[in-house]
Amino acid sequence: MATAGTADSGSTVPTGTSSIRRMAPAEMPGSSSTTQSMKKTIGHRGVETTTGETTYKKTTSSALKGAIQLGIAHTVGSLSQKAERDVLMQDFVVVESIFFPSEGSNLTPAHHYSDFRFKTYAPIAFRYFREMFGIRPDDYLYSLCNEPLIELSNPGASGSIFYVSSDDEFIIKTVQHKEAEFLQKLLPGYFMNINQNKRTLLPKFYGLYCVQAGGKNIRIVVMNNLLPRIVPMHLKYDLKGSTYKRRASLKEREKAVPTYKDLDFIQDLPEGLLLEADNFNALCKTIQRDCLLLQSFKIMDYSLLMGIHNLDQASRERERGGAASGDRVVLEGPVTPDQRRPQAQKSLYCTAMESIQGGR
Amino acid sequence: MATAGTADSGSTVPTGTSSIRRMAPAEMPGSSSTTQSMKKTIGHRGVETTTGETTYKKTTSSALKGAIQLGIAHTVGSLSQKAERDVLMQDFVVVESIFFPSEGSNLTPAHHYSDFRFKTYAPIAFRYFREMFGIRPDDYLYSLCNEPLIELSNPGASGSIFYVSSDDEFIIKTVQHKEAEFLQKLLPGYFMNINQNKRTLLPKFYGLYCVQAGGKNIRIVVMNNLLPRIVPMHLKYDLKGSTYKRRASLKEREKAVPTYKDLDFIQDLPEGLLLEADNFNALCKTIQRDCLLLQSFKIMDYSLLMGIHNLDQASRERERGGAASGDRVVLEGPVTPDQRRPQAQKSLYCTAMESIQGGR
Missing domain, CATH: 3.30.800.10 (Phosphatidylinositol Phosphate Kinase II Beta)
Incomplete structure (x- = not known):
C-alpha cells in the first residue's frame, strides 16, 4: 500500500x-x-x-x-x-x-x-x-x-x-x-x-x-502526523521530482527505516510503483491540484513523502510475533479504528489510499 | 407556500x-x-x-x-x-x-x-x-x-x-x-x-x-430571478424588521401584486405566517447566518423579500382557466422542471422552501 x-x-x-x-x-x-x-x-x-x-x-x-x-x-x-x-x-x-x-x-x-x-x-x-x-x-x-x-x-x-x-x-x-x-x-x-x-x-x-x-x-x-506508527512503513521516500543531490545521506541510511530520496527511488524501484489505473489517475490529479495551489502561494520548496506498507512483509512480521516492529501490532489493509473514537474522526485514521480515492 | x-x-x-x-x-x-x-x-x-x-x-x-x-x-x-x-x-x-x-x-x-x-x-x-x-x-x-x-x-x-x-x-x-x-x-x-x-x-x-x-x-x-413567473406569488412583502416608513406607496398598491412592506404585513397578517417548527427553525437559523455575513460586510440596508403562493387560490385560478395569471399555467407544490433541463440545474427551479429545508 x-x-x-x-x-x-x-x-x-x-x-x-x-x-x-x-x-x-x-x-x-x-x-x-x-x-x-x-x-x-x-x-x-x-x-x-x-x-x-x-x-x-x-x-x-x-x-x-x-x-x-x-x-x-x-x-x-x-x-x-x-x-x-x-x-x-x-x-x-x-x-x-x-x-x-x-x-x-x-x-x-x-x-x-x-x-x-x-x-x-x-x-x-x-x-x-x-x-x-x-x-x-x-x-x-x-x-x-x-x-x-x-x-x-x-x-x-x-x-x-x-x-x-x-x-x-x-x-x-x-x-x-x-x-x-x-x-x-x-x-x-x-x-x-x-x-x-x-x-x-x-x-x-x-x-x-x-x-x-x-x-x-x-x-x-x-x-x-502523516505516517503514524499504527501503519508501519517498510519503505519511505521524500520525492521532489529532481535528481540534483537527491540521495539520502549516510546518516539517514543508518536508521531502521530511512527516508530515501529521488535518486534512491530510481535505483531501488526502476520500474516505479504499480498502481491501479483509477488510483494512479486520481493521485496524479490531486498532485496537480496541490501543486497549483503551492504555486499560487509562490512555494517551490516542497516534496512528496511516500510511505510503502508491504502487506507480505507485514504478514511475515506478524507471524514472527511482530519482531521487526517492536511490540506493536502490525496492521494491514483497512485500518481498524480505535473503538473509543467516533466515526466522524475517521479521517484521522484514513490511510492516504482512502484519501486518494475519496470524494472530489 | x-x-x-x-x-x-x-x-x-x-x-x-x-x-x-x-x-x-x-x-x-x-x-x-x-x-x-x-x-x-x-x-x-x-x-x-x-x-x-x-x-x-x-x-x-x-x-x-x-x-x-x-x-x-x-x-x-x-x-x-x-x-x-x-x-x-x-x-x-x-x-x-x-x-x-x-x-x-x-x-x-x-x-x-x-x-x-x-x-x-x-x-x-x-x-x-x-x-x-x-x-x-x-x-x-x-x-x-x-x-x-x-x-x-x-x-x-x-x-x-x-x-x-x-x-x-x-x-x-x-x-x-x-x-x-x-x-x-x-x-x-x-x-x-x-x-x-x-x-x-x-x-x-x-x-x-x-x-x-x-x-x-x-x-x-x-x-x-428570485420570484420567477413559474410560481405565481399571491402576496409579496419586502421586510426590513423596521416599522419606520415601512408601508407600500399608493403607486405600488396599484399593481396587480404589489410588494408590501413591514407595516402592511403587521396589518394584513397580525398572527404572522404559520410555518412548521422545523422550517421555522431552519429559516431563522439561515436568516441569522445571512445577517452575520451581511454585518461582516458592513452592509445594513437589506431586506427579506417574501412571496406567498396560496395553494387554494392557485387551484381556483387553475379551475378558472388561469384567468388571474394571464395565459400561464399556474403550478403548485413541487415545481415540475422543464424536461429539457438536466437534474444538475435543479437549484434554479428550487422553491425557497426547498432551499430552507436543504443541506446545512
Missing part, C-alpha cells in the same frame, strides 16, 4: 510541512553557534549544558510543553463555550491572547513555569479546519493536553523542535516568525483548497499558537 | 440585490435632471427623446443588450475551452478584457453597434459560483445570449436598468462603479458563505461584467 503526502524536506519527521518552510532560510542561521549556557544550537534550538534538556529560544522544552498544554486546553475550552458560527474573512486575522501568571488567575490555573502569555491565531478558522478534518474538540484536547507530549529526538536540520502526541496523531512544530506570518496569510487560500480539493495531500493544519515567555515569542503549529 | 429571500429595497424587482446596494447613495443623484437629448433621468438611466428608448450613460438599451449578449457569449465560450481547475485567491481580482470592433476581429464577430470593450470580472470564480448553483455553462449561454433580453418597465428608483432573460431565470442589473468594486471585494467572503451556508437566501451572483462604449463604463451583474 502506498501512502503519499508532502513532506518537510529538511527533516525526517514524517509530516507535511512544506507550505510553511518557504520563509525559513531567511531567518535561519546556517551554522551552529555556542553561547554561555548552551552547548550547541541549530537555529533557535539548543541544549542546556547542565541538564542536557533541549531548549528553544532559551526556554526549556519541559516549560514549552507545559505552556502549550495549558494554552491549548484553555483556548479549545473557551472556544467550545462559543456558539458555532460560519467562518468570516475577518476571522483569519484574529489573534486571541491570554496571560498565564504562575500563581494562576480567574481564568487560568496556577502552574510551575514562569509567567507566560498564550496566543491563538484565527481560532474560529482553525476550529472549522479541525471540523473539516474530522477532529472532535474533545479528542483534540485529550490527545494534546491530557497525555504527555513526546519530543522527537531526530528533529532534523531546520532548528525546530518537534513534539508528537502520545497517541501519535498530532505533530507540534516550532515555526519562525516569518513562517507563522506566511501561514496566516495563506489561510483564506487554505480554506478554499480544503473546500474544493477534498483529496488534497497537503498538510492538515489544526492550529497556530504562540507562547510568549521571558520576552521571547515561540510560535508553534499543530498538524497531522 | 412561503418564499423568502433578500431584496433590493429600492426597487420592486424581485431580486436579491441588497449586498451590492451599500455604496449606491454616494453616487446616485437623488433628483431627476434633464439634458439636451434626454427626457428624464434617474441616476444614469434616461430616455431618448426621439425614440423613447431607455438609455444608460447615453448608451441605448438595445446597444447595451447587444453588447451584453455578444460579451457573455464570448467569455463563457472561451472559458469552456479552459480546463477545469480550482479557484485560487488570485482569481477574485482577475479582469479579462476583449475588444469588439463593429467590423469584427479574429476573436469576435461583426456587429451593428459601435465598437465596445467587454470586461469579465473574476471569470474563474464566477464559473465556480455558477457550478455551485447548478447553472450549466450551456444553459447560461442559451438563456442569456440566444433569446432576447427583456427590459423591465418598472425598474424602481435606483437608476439602474434591469433585464430579465426570456426564460425568466436570470436578472441583469446595471450597477455603479462603487457597487461593482464592492462586490468584487466581497467575493472571497461570498465564496466562503456558499461553501458553509448551503441554505443561504442571499442573492446568487452569476457574473459581473463591464461594457466599455463611447468612453463610458457600464457595469452589470447577472443574478438569479
